[in-house]
Amino acid sequence: MLQKLQFEPSADDGQTGTKRSIPAKRDTRLDVFRALCLITIFVNHVPGQYLEYLTPKNFGFSDSAEAFVLISGLSAGLAYGRKFNVGNRLALSLKIWRRAFTLYVAHIMTSIITLAIFAGGALYFGRQDLISEINIRPLVDHTEQGFVAMVLLGHQLGYNNILSMYAVVFLLLPGMLWLYGRSPLLLFVASAALWLAAGVFTIVPINFLDEGYWFLNPWSWQFLFVIGMICMMRARAGKRLPRHPVLVALSAGYVTLSFFWVVFSWWNIDFSYGLPAVLTGFDKTFLSLTRLLHVLALAYLLAVFPVFSRMARLRLDHPLVMIGRHSLPVFILGTILAMAGQVLLFVTGRDPLWGSLFVIVGIGLHFAYARYLDWLGGLSRPEAVRA
Template sequence: MATGRDHRVDFWRGVALSMIFINHIPGNLWENFTSRNFGFSDAAELFVFLAGFASAYAYGRQFVAGQRLVASLKAWRRAGSLYLVQMMLTLVALGIFCWGVLAFGRGDLLHTIGLDAFVDTPVQMMVGLATLGHQLGYVNILPMYTMMLLMLPALLFLARIDLRLMLGASVTLWLLAAGFDIDMPAYPLPGGWFFNPFSWQLVFAIGLTCGFRRIKLGRAVPYRPWLMALAIGYAFLAFLTIRCNLWSWWGSLDLPVMIAGFDKTYVSLPRLLHLLAVVYIFANAAPTSVFSNISKDNLFAMLGRHSLPVFAMGTILALFGQVLKFGKPQNFLEDTLLIGSGLVLQFALARYLEWWNKAKQAKIQPTAGRTSPVPATYGAHAPAFAGRTIRRL
């Protein structure tokens, strides 16, 4: 049974957060080197998969052990925290882009990231923002994650019976969402959420399954040479498709979009399989590989351990970056400074949070055999402190 913290999970979550930050500043030079340029899936799928994996430890063990109400309330409390962060990020996004309009005289900024509704139908938009219906561009992953946590007790209930039952139900919901266009409404606009929670729950559920298997068996999926060869082959096919622009070949297969397409809203099969292939490859890296020996002090592992505050800061910095980058071509020096400074600030935040957690947990050891005298000003309360060692501030 494996119950200790796997720093590889934190490491890859930190890598995903970094790539999300880079991708959230469109038009910068460094977005050409993130994972989405080398395969069908991107950092969002990896982040949600790892969120499901971590949930097996954070909530799943307690739920399966019989504390179902406590585990469910913890998950829903976390969902409430995500909702508050989403509201904060949305308000900050509005402020940043309105500042950009005033500072640079670029009124067209209000016609980006879904801000048109802010101008055209502000009353309806405010209702949409509060109910998570209207989500600004690049500020739309937390609502989906919130839904995952609200749905988590149902997944854990099925997992407690059998993991295969949970996974089967999740696959069924994924198929129904794609087949019948089931999605959360994007009020006041037509259509649904960009990250359809009824589709993305499968990515989360697969991560949850892998987490439970690692807890129980010590390994999420056993290593098989033929399975590794299959994963590497599929990842290479995805790489060739992206780098050699072989989209026409996929289109010639004349298959449904969910089987041969690359839809992100409904998590089409090619994207899902690519995520699983990449995760399998790196999860089964050689024991001597750097990817198998991640220390607690690794910078990306620190990012991953503090994913919510780091994500929030990264989103705010990326929104500022969008305003500063708006309408400008790629420039090596400017883009490097923009991306580099943003990443440095996120690493600094993670390092500060590490220090702060240690400071809160530290216990000052009193000098052996010495006690501080009780000051006379304690008056009548002096006997309650008599004989106790008083910590020095």
């Protein structure tokens, strides 16, 4: 599997996420799938244009956010699983927490830039109603409290909520690794219990300026991250996923059911039977079981059929590989572009054609920026790495 996830500490400069060295035999599979998630997240964050209807959220219970967090867990297990040893735990924990702080800073930076984009749109186009979009209004009405709340993660702007959740999960990562060292089953049970308790008892970080809470609850989403981490660490120990016909049939059946459920809008079917919503609903905040099982079923099918693995083995200089390799800076770029795209759609009367053209250009900028980061990283290497 691949060496590092750019959202995790790696051989980078600590600022831009640019690699100083790239393993010559780097496995590109997670890079490719991560790049596809990043592009899809960008497309979904510019709602109201045509390309949005082609993304996975229209064909199943889960979307690219679930896939991205699962891949992040896999990558964390790969990057840290064998390093969390006696004598190295404190140093590695500090390194992980430094990355969590980097994610926090990136979240604050993108939030401030988002405010500037929407405020600039309101000034330049004379559209003060832009300030009422994506939860900006509370910051304007309560400026002093609002900025304190934003810095303390007590207020989040719309479409600016992934990095904060991910930073909290990273704060928990050393504890996850410690529990795994005691027993993988203990880690799984503890993580599952936290996920279930968060969903049943609404345990979630709150917002300070209203009665709401975080859109992506880290106490829920950590479970998906842990599942990915455990799977990777077991795989590195030589324990392969079982390719059993029953598991394949169940996974394929659930993915198919999910497809028809979403495409034909069967949301009015009630199968709760009095059970908690986290087990029978479709809530994204608390990562309901329906969404969790869907992304795991898809991942299982991708993992057990070699054709998907072969398709994702690409050259190191392939555009998708470069995007996946520089995931944090590319994600930041995608967030900023998406916010500009939302303003564009707003001032053009939500014209889907303009939005679609913007998204196509934005995807091209993703590739161009990843290429630039790769070139920049190559300047610090004695020789450019070739696939």
